[in-house]
Amino acid sequence: MFKTRKSLLSVVSAVTLSTALIGLSTEASASEKVRWKIPTVFGTHLPGLGDPIKLVTEQIGAASENQVQFKVYEPGKLVPPFGITEAVKNNQVPAAYAWLGYDQGKIPASALLSAVPFGMEPWAYAAWWYDGEGKKLAEDLYAKHNAHPVLCSVIGPETAGWFKKEIKTLDDIKGLKIRFAGLGGKVLQELGASVTVIPGGEIFPALEKGAIDASEFSMPAVDQMMGFDKVAKYNYFPGWHQTYTASHLLVNKTVWDKLPDDRKALVDMACTAGTFRALTRGEAIQGDIIAGFPAKGVKATRMSNELLAGLKKASDKVMAEQSAADADFKRIYESQQAFAAKYSTWKKLAYLPDDL
Structure with a gap:
C-alpha cells in the first residue's frame, strides 16, 4: 500500500512538473511574438x-x-x-x-x-x-x-529630374527652384540652384502651382503615379545624383x-x-512607361557628356567637403569608393558593352 501510494505520488509529481514545463514553454513562445x-x-x-x-x-x-x-x-x-x-x-x-x-x-x-x-x-x-x-x-x-x-x-537609378524647361548647360541650373533630396541637392546648390526638400506627396502641387520649377523623386513608373508628367514635360536621364x-x-x-x-x-x-x-x-516596369512618353508630350532626354562632366566635377567637390567635415562620412565614402574600384575591374571584363 505504501509503495503504491509512493508510486502514485511520483506519477502525480511528474505530471505536475511536466505541466509546469509546458506552461513555461508556452509562456516563452508567447513572449517571443x-x-x-x-x-x-x-x-x-x-x-x-x-x-x-x-x-x-x-x-x-x-x-x-x-x-x-x-x-x-x-x-x-x-x-x-x-x-x-x-x-x-x-x-x-x-x-x-x-x-x-x-x-x-x-x-x-x-x-x-x-x-x-x-x-x-x-x-x-x-x-x-x-x-x-x-x-x-x-x-x-x-x-x-x-x-x-x-x-x-x-x-535602380532615378531620373535626373522633371523640368519645366530644357536644361542644356550648367548655367541653365542657376536660379532654378528645385526639389532635390540627399547629396544631389547639395551639388545643385553648389551650381546655383535654390534647393528644397519636401515629402513626396507635396511635390505635385508645388510643381503645379509654380512653387518649384523642377523635381526628382524616383523611377519613371513611380513618378508617373505622382503625376509629374502632367506638369513638367522634360524628363532627364541618367540619374547621376542617385x-x-x-x-x-x-x-x-x-x-x-x-x-x-x-x-x-x-x-x-x-x-x-x-x-x-x-x-x-x-x-x-520602366521600359513600358518611357515608351508612353511621346503620347503625353513628354520628352525623355539623356544629358550630354559635357553636362554630366560638369555635374561630376561639382559632385566631387561636395563629396570632398562633406568628407572633410565629418569623420563618419569620410569613413563610409572611402569604403564605398574602394569597393567600387575593385568591382569595376570585374565589371569591365565580365559584362558585354551596351553599344554592340
Missing part, C-alpha cells in the same frame, strides 16, 4: 520604392505563422515622414520603413547609405552592403542614435537587441528577399 507598428516614408502603392515593405510584412507573417506581425502605416498616418528616425530612436515606434538620406541634416553620413552622386549601381551597392563593409559601417553609425538599420530595398535608391527597415536598437536570434534572422531574411524583389520589380 512580435507586433510592430511600422510607419513608412513612401506610399506602399509605389512599385519598387514603397511596396517592398508590404511584401516583407506578408512573407514574415506567413513564415512565422503570424508569430511576427507588422502593421504598416502610410506616410504621415503615425509620424511625419521626416520624423521617422527620431520616432524610432525614442521608441515612439519600434521600427519604420525609412529612406535614411532624409537624416542628412543630423547624420551627414546617412545620405551615403541611401544614394550617392555618381555612385555604385544597385547590385554593386548591395554587394558592398552584404559582402563588403556596408552593413557593419551602417550599424555602427546608427547605433549612436539608438537604431539598427536592415537593408530592405534597393532599386544611381541607386536604398531603403531600410530601421529598428529601435533596444528593441532589436532584445529580440531572440531566430526573430532577428527572420527579419533579416525577409528584408533580404524584399531587397531582391524591389530590384527586379523596379527593373521590369
Whole structure:
C-alpha cells in the first residue's frame, strides 16, 4: 500500500512538473511574438520604392505563422515622414520603413547609405552592403542614435529630374527652384540652384502651382503615379545624383537587441528577399512607361557628356567637403569608393558593352 501510494505520488509529481514545463514553454513562445507598428516614408502603392515593405510584412507573417506581425502605416498616418528616425530612436515606434538620406541634416553620413552622386549601381551597392563593409559601417553609425538599420530595398537609378524647361548647360541650373533630396541637392546648390526638400506627396502641387520649377523623386513608373508628367514635360536621364535608391527597415536598437536570434534572422531574411524583389520589380516596369512618353508630350532626354562632366566635377567637390567635415562620412565614402574600384575591374571584363 505504501509503495503504491509512493508510486502514485511520483506519477502525480511528474505530471505536475511536466505541466509546469509546458506552461513555461508556452509562456516563452508567447513572449517571443512580435507586433510592430511600422510607419513608412513612401506610399506602399509605389512599385519598387514603397511596396517592398508590404511584401516583407506578408512573407514574415506567413513564415512565422503570424508569430511576427507588422502593421504598416502610410506616410504621415503615425509620424511625419521626416520624423521617422527620431520616432524610432525614442521608441515612439519600434521600427519604420525609412529612406535614411532624409537624416542628412543630423547624420551627414546617412545620405551615403541611401544614394550617392555618381555612385555604385544597385547590385554593386548591395554587394558592398552584404559582402563588403556596408552593413557593419551602417550599424555602427546608427547605433549612436539608438537604431539598427536592415537593408530592405534597393532599386535602380532615378531620373535626373522633371523640368519645366530644357536644361542644356550648367548655367541653365542657376536660379532654378528645385526639389532635390540627399547629396544631389547639395551639388545643385553648389551650381546655383535654390534647393528644397519636401515629402513626396507635396511635390505635385508645388510643381503645379509654380512653387518649384523642377523635381526628382524616383523611377519613371513611380513618378508617373505622382503625376509629374502632367506638369513638367522634360524628363532627364541618367540619374547621376542617385544611381541607386536604398531603403531600410530601421529598428529601435533596444528593441532589436532584445529580440531572440531566430526573430532577428527572420527579419533579416525577409528584408533580404524584399531587397531582391524591389530590384527586379523596379527593373521590369520602366521600359513600358518611357515608351508612353511621346503620347503625353513628354520628352525623355539623356544629358550630354559635357553636362554630366560638369555635374561630376561639382559632385566631387561636395563629396570632398562633406568628407572633410565629418569623420563618419569620410569613413563610409572611402569604403564605398574602394569597393567600387575593385568591382569595376570585374565589371569591365565580365559584362558585354551596351553599344554592340
